[in-house]
Amino acid sequence: MNDKKLNFTVINLLTTAQLFHEQLDELEYTPYFRHSLKKATKNVEKELTKTLDHHIAHLWKVNEKTMQEIQLNIEIILKELANMDPIKINDISNYINQNKSI
Numbered sequence: 001m002n003d004k005k006l007n008f009t010v011i012n013l014l015t016t017a018q019l020f021h022e023q024l025d026e027l028e029y030t031p032y033f034r035h036s037l038k039k040a041t042k043n044v045e046k047e048l049t050k051t052l053d054h055h056i057a058h059l060w061k062v063n064e065k066t067m068q069e070i071q072l073n074i075e076i077i078l079k080e081l082a083n084m085d086p087i088k089i090n091d092i093s094n095y096i097n098q099n100k101s102i
Contacts, residue, residue, distance in 0.1 A: 007059060010052050010055050010056065010059065011067075011070060011074060014048060014071070015075055016078065017045040017048055019078045019082070021038070021041045021042055024038045025038075
């Protein structure tokens with residue numbers, strides 16, 4: 001895996017883990033909330049951070065402001081997708097596939 005793909009994967013993993021953890025908060029006070037699931041998710045997030053700590057430190061040293069902006073924007077996009085009608089997600093996917101550069 002090249003560095004660009006590795007950076008992309010690390011950022012996506014951490015952002016997705018964080019978003020998943022936050023989305024579980026939305027289930028609190030509903031019959032679907034399970035503290036055990038929330039705890040397991042938090043443990044996955046911590047384990048990912050420990051495992052990727054060296055690589056994360058390298059990413060932040062490269063350009064901290066840019067890395068923070070990338071992470072924030074990924075979180076914004078994921079939150080929008082999490083709250084979007086599934087049909088619209090399909091439309092967005094089709095749009096991206098038709099317009100991405102080769």
